[in-house]
Amino acid sequence: MDIKDLTQITSGETVRVVEINGGHRFREKVDAIGLRVGSRIIKLSAQILRGPVTIKIGSTKLAIGHSMAKKILVDGKNT
Numbered sequence: 001m002d003i004k005d006l007t008q009i010t011s012g013e014t015v016r017v018v019e020i021n022g023g024h025r026f027r028e029k030v031d032a033i034g035l036r037v038g039s040r041i042i043k044l045s046a047q048i049l050r051g052p053v054t055i056k057i058g059s060t061k062l063a064i065g066h067s068m069a070k071k072i073l074v075d076g077k078n079t
Contacts, residue, residue: 002077006043006053006069014042015074022071033062035072 001018009015017039020030034057035041044054044061046069053069055062 001075003073003075006055006064006072006074007046007066009043009074009076011043011045013076014040015076016040017072018075019073020071021073026068026071030068030072033064034058034060035062041074 003018006015017035017037020027020035020037022030030036039057042056044056046053050066052063052065055064
């Protein structure tokens with residue numbers, strides 16, 4: 001396994017979510033947008049200087065904040 005947070009992978013890479021770090025409210029928030037452990041996502045882009053990260057889950061495109069992306073651990077080897 002090659003575990004990284006979502007900010008550390010390159011744009012265009014497909015990964016699988018392996019862990020979501022954070023409190024109850026944070027987990028509720030990411031669950032509401034369809035981001036769960038086991039979800040397969042594609043990182044579309046990231047902005048410099050801690051800007052938002054754009055991802056694709058299924059057919060849905062989302063922009064999430066940098067601090068939120070740091071709490072989402074992914075594995076690029078087992079997608």
